[in-house]
Amino acid sequence: MFVVVGVTGGIAAYKTVQLVRLLVKAGHEVHVVPTDDALRFVGLPTWEAISRHPVTTSVHDDVARVRHVSLGRAADLVIVAPATANTLAKMTAGLADDLLGTTLLATTAPVVVAPAMHTEMWQHPATADNMRVLRDRGVVVVGPEEGELTGGDSGPGRMSEPEAIIEAALAAAALTAGDLEGLRVVVSAGGTREPIDPVRYIGNRSSGRQGVAVALAAAERGADVVLVAAHVDDGVLTDAPAGGRIRVVRAGTAAELGAAVASEAGAADVVIMAAAVADYRVAQVSPTKRAKEAAPEGGITLDLVENDDILAGLVRTRPPGQIVVGFAAETPGDGETLLDRGRRKAARKGTDLLAVNEVGWSQGFESGHNAVTIIDAAGEIVGARRGSKRDVADALWDAVLAVRAKK
Ligand code: CTP
Numbered sequence: 497m498f499v500v501v502g503v504t505g506g507i508a509a510y511k512t513v514q515l516v517r518l519l520v521k522a523g524h525e526v527h528v529v530p531t532d533d534a535l536r537f538v539g540l541p542t543w544e545a546i547s548r549h550p551v552t553t554s555v556h557d558d559v560a561r562v563r564h565v566s567l568g569r570a571a572d573l574v575i576v577a578p579a580t581a582n583t584l585a586k587m588t589a590g591l592a593d594d595l596l597g598t599t600l601l602a603t604t605a606p607v608v609v610a611p612a613m614h615t616e617m618w619q620h621p622a623t624a625d626n627m628r629v630l631r632d633r634g635v636v637v638v639g640p641e642e643g644e645l646t647g648g649d650s651g652p653g654r655m656s657e658p659e660a661i662i663e664a665a666l667a668a669a670a671l672t673a674g675d676l677e678g679l680r681v682v683v684s685a686g687g688t689r690e691p692i693d694p695v696r697y698i699g700n701r702s703s704g705r706q707g708v709a710v711a712l713a714a715a716e717r718g719a720d721v722v723l724v725a726a727h728v729d730d731g732v733l734t735d736a737p738a739g740g741r742i743r744v745v746r747a748g749t750a751a752e753l754g755a756a757v758a759s760e761a762g763a764a765d766v767v768i769m770a771a772a773v774a775d776y777r778v779a780q781v782s783p784t785k786r787a788k789e790a791a792p793e794g795g796i797t798l799d800l801v802e803n804d805d806i807l808a809g810l811v812r813t814r815p816p817g818q819i820v821v822g823f824a825a826e827t828p829g830d831g832e833t834l835l836d837r838g839r840r841k842a843a844r845k846g847t848d849l850l851a852v853n854e855v856g857w858s859q860g861f862e863s864g865h866n867a868v869t870i871i872d873a874a875g876e877i878v879g880a881r882r883g884s885k886r887d888v889a890d891a892l893w894d895a896v897l898a899v900r901a902k903k
Contacts, residue, residue: 497524497669500571500603502596503543505533507646508578508612508655513538515577515658516546522662527567529553529596531583555595564595568602573669576600578612578655581623587635588626606668608636610661615651638664667716674718676893681719682764683711684757684771684806686726688750692798693782700772701861704728706823706885707770713889715741722760726753726771729862750774750803761810761818766896768821769807776800811846819899821892822847823868825855839875848873848899851892870895 499519503512509530519526528543528551535553543551555564568574576583576596583596587609592598600607609630617623618640631637639656655661685707689697704725711723721742725733733744745760747753750773761767779799786796807822814820824841826834838852851868853860860866866888870879878898881891 497572498570499524499526499665500567500574500599500605501526501528501547502574502576502579502583502599503528503530503534503538504576504578504580504583504596505531505536506578506580506612506655507537508610509534509537511655511658512577513542513546515575515661516543518658518662520547525549527551527571529567529599531594531596533580553595555598557595564592564598565602567595568599568605571599571603571605573605573665574600574603574607575610575661575665576607577610577658577661579609581611581613581617581620584609584611584623584626584630588629606634606636606665608638608661608665608668610638610655611640611653612655613640613653614645614647615649615653618651618653636664636668670716674716675897676714677718679714679719679765680722680763681711681714681766681768682722682724682757682760683707683714683768684724684726684747684753684773685711686728687772688726688748688753688774690749690774690777690803691781692778693784693786695785698774698776698778699727700774702727702772703862704732705862705864706866706888707768708732709885709889710768710770710892711742713886713893717890717893719766722764724753724756724760724771726773750777750806754804754806754809757806757810758813762815764818765900766819766821767810767814768892768896769810770823772825773803773806775803777803805845807847808845817903819848819896819903820846821849821851821896824850824852825860826852827856828854835869835871835877838869838871842871842873842875846873849878849892849895851888868892872899 503509526547527549528547532553592601638661640652641654642652643654644650645653686704687700687702689699691697711721715721723742724745726747745756747756779801811820824838826837842850851870853868866885867882868888872878879891879895881888
């Protein structure tokens with residue numbers, strides 16, 4: 497891959513030497529475009545030696561080969577690391593007063609930035625506004641990480657590690673050549689919250705990580721994704737570099753989630769229900785906060801009524817050819833295996849695929865890892881994966897593609 501690495505004037509530029517080295521080692525053609533300021537931190541000979549290509553900062557060098565646009569046109573991927581507050585502001589405004597600026601304007605390749613600056617600068621409303629604009633334009637933002645900064649202070653502002661930047665950058669580049677290209681998918685994620693009164697609810701421990709990973713994996717493999725998100729933990733959604741391919745619809749209760757999924761599902765090729773949907777809601781939601789003094793002594797009883805099964809409803813009303821996938825979170829016990837329970841659930845709901853995973857007090861929730869067995873409509877095992885939630889998501893999409901191939 498033809499990768500342009502923009503380097504701007506921050507001390508973290510020394511880490512970018514390693515980033516370039518890793519990209520070259522992985523077989524990519526890397527062209528480094530530093531700003532003049534960047535060269536005060538790491539000199540031109542280092543960049544030339546490490547990238548094995550000539551390096552210049554100015555639009556007035558190598559004019560015969562229209563270098564100011566040729567690099568941007570040739571790029572399959574542009575990474576800016578470190579990206580200073582100044583450079584991010586220039587990118588937002590579209591300024592092109594140096595070779596990096598012209599390259600960024602001339603490219604249609606995915607752009608990945610790794611900001612690095614002091615916490616105050618990162619948190620300044622000007623920078624926050626710029627980041628919003630850049631994200632909306634599809635720029636993928638990696639970091640910054642929380643940690644010690646050069647002034648001895650600490651907070652968000654450290655540039656992410658080269659390995660993390662490369663992982664996100666390669667994923668962004670894969671967007672343009674994915675095996676889910678052209679598919680429209682709906683994914684639900686997170687846990688619903690069923691109100692008791694204006695301040696209390698019945699919820700569950702779902703963090704949303706698995707569902708968001710399923711949505712991200714789909715987007716990174718080329719699909720257009722609608723993510724119907726119930727409650728997800730802080731950071732789970734904002735960490736997701738959507739690359740412009742994920743539209744997020746928010747839902748609170750099971751009924752809201754059901755309505756949102758139903759209205760999006762009509763146009764979808766695949767629907768995956770990864771949300772933890774409450775089976776019951778409170779029969780009489782109190783319009784005011786329930787007060788203890790109004791309650792009977794010793795305890796209260798809440799009447800619960802059953803919610804519709806969204807997944808089973810989707811299967812009943814789906815358009816021809818649509819693939820519907822569920823998750824089954826099971827706790828082992830009662831002399832029945834997880835798979836027995838999963839098979840009965842798949843039969844009951846009519847899913848094309850069901851990802852069965854074991855949950856427990858210390859398993860399945862709020863962590864980055866998961867283990868699933870995937871069964872098809874006949875209850876046959878068609879996949880199994882233990883690993884990161886992203887690995888599990890990829891295994892699920894592989895299984896979806898296999899079902900599509902058979903249909
Ligand atoms: N689900 C749904 N609507 C509900 C309950 C669950 O669409 N009202 C979906 C979930 O999103 C998941 C699948 O059904 O994809 C299985 O959820 P799970 O809670 O394991 O199944 P339940 O039907 O609730 O069965 P049980 O709680 O008895 O195991």
